[in-house]
Amino acid sequence: MTDAGFSNIYDDEIRANAYAKLECPGTYYLAYRDLPAIISKHVQGRKALDFGCGAGRSTRFLRQLGFDVVGVDIAQPMLARARECDPQGDYRLIPDGNLSSLSPETYDIVLCAFTFDNIPTMEKKVAIFRSLKPVGGIRALSALTTMEKKVAIFRFLKRLLKGGGRIVNLVSAPEVYVNEWVSFSTKDFPENRMARSGDKVRVTMLDVEDRRPVEDILWTDEDYNEVYRRAELVPIATYRPLAKQSEPYSWVSETTIAPWVIYVLGHRE
Template sequence: MNSHFLYDPSELLKAIKDFPKGTGILAFRDIPNILNQHVVGKKTLDFGCGAGRSSRILNALGYDVCGVDIASTMINSARLLTSEIQFKVVDRPLNRLLTETYDLIFLSFVLMEMTKAADIVVTLQQLKKQLNPNGRVVVITASNEMYLHEWLSMKPMTKNINSGLPAEILLKDYNTTVTDIVWSESDCFEFFAGSGFSLIEKYYPLGQDRDDRPWLIETEIAPFVIWVLA
């Protein structure tokens, strides 16, 4: 596998100024080791990259990244933050715009922005066509526990949680509330299977003493799931 990537989360903190400081660190802390274990090659598509934080993390890890998003405002923001990464605006159907294939396709918190299960399956099917034969897809999603507990830097604001419906969550570090679409882990598994993917591995990142964070329940319950697909 790849041997030249950064492994120390503190190095990522230095390289990425907006690297998550609170609970969000758990979404990316173990990504270097996960990618090193599962991914061969460096050509990467960061799908739904937003303002490019995940793209910059992947770039810092040594991957050759192309970041894409349907929101032109997000892509413009991403371009202002770095000139080292290629960013593109895409729209559906994706296969008209994505003509290359990749060793890694990365989606961080993209599914929770999508309101229709059918659209998720179609999008994943199209992305599968862009994957190299030995490539991997890595998807970061909310765990089933995310909207049920208060975390170090997140607080759910919606009482009744149901799949496919909106849920509000307060991001304490930014003092702002965002609205996600709730998809359970079983929903996600069905999306992946229905798109033709096989599950290679599933990770539940927990808080650790070495994180140097005053964790609430993160050491016992994982707020996120990291899926590796082929």
Template sequence: MWNSKSREMWDDGSRCTIIPFLTKHITKGKVADLGCGDGYGSYLLYKAGFDVTGLDLSEDMVARANERVNGERISFVQGDLTDLPFKDESFDAAMAINSLEWTEVPYKGLEEMKRILKPGGRLCVGLLGPTAMPRINSYRRVYGEEVICNTMMPWELQKMAEETGWTCVDGQGVYKRGVKDHHVAELDEELKQALTFMWIFIFEKQ
């Protein structure tokens, strides 16, 4: 299912503003795409001039990503976001779109991202917002059932990042089609985040 719709999401859908936003704050270097799925976002990073390594927990997604590569300098590996198979300080930047909230303990994933980045390295994180339908995957927690999505709010991720050695450089929202610019223009950041389908952060490692 994911593979069938990922290109549309990156080209025209909820992810179409991510690469332009990232390139405003990260201009060159070696980038890790953490939770790369079928690799289309990694491919767009490569087209934007980056040296890209993609990682995903799913062997199937990594296989699909490798099938996409046709001589480009992109590599894909299977691995766990909370136990990355990379050396310390081996990347200039990283991108993690809708992946951190699928970890059991997001703090562990954020710490691993910090470990693999060079000092001053930047991280672009896309986090599902309060209006995102995938949060249905976390609903059954109210019955005490084990769930597969960590329902983390954007403000919670920012607070955790700032408490653990990151600086928040910038952020922007992705909204559902019914939300127009004039609906959110006068709101403060907390209220803007409350309406989002996804909030995108740029953090910098201190």
């Protein structure tokens, strides 16, 4: 697949402006609808990290739930929009992908809301997480496989949790990329149907002014669970929210196919 005409959504001012206006409409509503109840059930304490906060939507969401939350990201344009929308929020740039400023055993919840979807290339993941230390010593993530990179990331996130803390990983289900939705279209990308874990897939977002296709990285449920196993994290619960006909949207596929997967993860005892 050619990358012509596609851009990094993190370092793109036009994308950042569009994402800053996006809250929880349409299909995105289902990503956030059940989170308050899920978080209330599984999380004790009020210290939160929004890991990969982008324009701050999920950071603001956590604060509305009563959390003392810090949002971190690598992209200055996204953080600038987050601060414009939320001047009182605590938004921090991770310089050069250096995560050493994040203190271990600090957070009751680490929320990753689409962090593992919306990074256009594996190279960007390497830049973000190159300071991680996988088991066996310090290794450059550029030398690791895609699976190993994800394992290294989750091992690092695990270290940020207090005892009893939880990682909530909200990701796109693989079905997002092969169906039509209120908020997304995939009809122009038939190649998505042949994609496997680690492959690039494309969608057109319908809820933002910027209609340039967005590149995501497909990752299956089976492979996510393998990542968690290797990172010594336990999937405590998995949720796949479906829409209800009574909700105020003209649902397309959402009532029968879950567009999102929400994993609640904890330390292995």
